[in-house]
Structure formats: structure tokens, C-alpha cells
Amino acid sequence: SQELEQSPQSLIVQEGKNLTINCTSSKTLYGLYWYKQKYGEGLIFLMMLQKGGEEKSHEKITAKLDEKKQQSSLHITASQPSHAGIYLCGADYRPGAQKLVFGQGTRLTINP
Amino acid sequence: GAVVSQHPSRVICKSGTSVKIECRSLDFQATTMFWYRQFPKQSLMLMATSNEGSKATYEQGVEKDKFLINHASLTLSTLTVTSAHPEDSSFYICSARDPRGLNQPQHFGDGTRLSIL
Numbered sequence: 001s002q003e004l005e006q007s008p009q010s011l012i013v014q015e016g017k018n019l020t021i022n023c024t025s026s027k028t029l030y031g032l033y034w035y036k037q038k039y040g041e042g043l044i045f046l047m048m049l050q051k052g053g054e055e056k057s058h059e060k061i062t063a064k065l066d067e068k069k070q071q072s073s074l075h076i077t078a079s080q081p082s083h084a085g086i087y088l089c090g091a092d093y094r095p096g097a098q099k100l101v102f103g104q105g106t107r108l109t110i111n112p
Numbered sequence: 113g114a115v116v117s118q119h120p121s122r123v124i125c126k127s128g129t130s131v132k133i134e135c136r137s138l139d140f141q142a143t144t145m146f147w148y149r150q151f152p153k154q155s156l157m158l159m160a161t162s163n164e165g166s167k168a169t170y171e172q173g174v175e176k177d178k179f180l181i182n183h184a185s186l187t188l189s190t191l192t193v194t195s196a197h198p199e200d201s202s203f204y205i206c207s208a209r210d211p212r213g214l215n216q217p218q219h220f221g222d223g224t225r226l227s228i229l
Contacts, residue, residue, distance in 0.1 A: 102158075
């Protein structure tokens, strides 16, 4: 089974609507990273969460990490066409870990 | 601006050709870089960890003789797909983490789309 589960795998929303993407780990996280990717392009770093209960926001995107550090959510408010793409969560499981474990990704489509 | 540069962005070549992809860290020295492969509509699959001055560490199921990795300097890692065949066609992407400071994110290159005819 996947170490890092992302849901939903695909999401289609009307422009202006809010949406949430979830990332669940089978074990306690050391750090959780959110990236955005346009298909066929590189990954853009969005946010990193490390502390239980932590929440960070950038423009209309908010990411949270639960107290147990096993689940994170990414929330987009008043979605816009520019938010469309693939969202990936990546996990560190120990301090100093170099490589990330990635979730399966969520493909977000915004309909006008 | 980009902190990890990947080149080329796209390669189209005949079956049997070997293809080299470069990954450079621009603002920092990276003793470790990572190579991923991504199939259409799928997530990133880690292929190998590139270690400066030593052998790369390959993930299970990845053929080391097919995917040669060289990390000759602190800012450059190369991935060579040897004798490429159509099934090697994919999107390859590298990443590196700035070792300065705690909890730095992985920075990714823009990827290389490899098409083998």
C-alpha cells in the first residue's frame, strides 16, 4: 500500500468555488511539502509544514498539518483558472532525510 | 528564479541512441541530487539518488546499467539513458535540496521529456 495517500485523485470545480485536497501518511511525518505541477513541467514549491497543528497561507492557498502529524490538507479559496494543475504532497520521515516520498497527486481542473 | 536547472527540456531520438540529461544546482552546492521519472497522469517515481564523488543509489527495480548516473561535481549530476528504447519514453525530472539552513525544500528542475521513436 502507498505510504502517502492523496485524495481525491482528480477534482473538477467551478471557478470561484473552494476546494480541499488531502494527504494522509501511514506513519508520523517529520515534514510535509506541497508542490504544484503543470503537466510536463517542473514542480513549484508551495509550502512546507513541520509542526503539529501548523497552518500556513499564501494568497488563496492554505495548508494545514494535523496535531498527530499524519494528515495534511490543502485548501484553495475562490478558485481561479490559474490554480489548475497537479498538486503533489511530499514527505520527510526523519530529520536530515534527503529524499521525499510523494503522494499520487491530485489533478485539479477549474471550469469557467 | 530557478535554483535547479535541467537540460535539455525535450529530446526526440531513434531507438538505440544514448541520451544524456543534465541537472545543475545554480545557487548552492548539492552533494546529493535525485532523479525521478513520471508517467502520464501519474506521480513522481524516484529512480535513484545521485551522490557526489560516489556511486548512485538506485531504487528497487531500476536498472543501473540502463540509467547511468554521474555526479562529478557539487553542482552537476547527469543521467544517461543508454541504448534507449520506446519504453524509456517518459518525463524525467531532477531535484536537489540546498544544504544551508534547516528544513529546506527540494527544488526541482523543469524536467526533460524524452521520446524514443
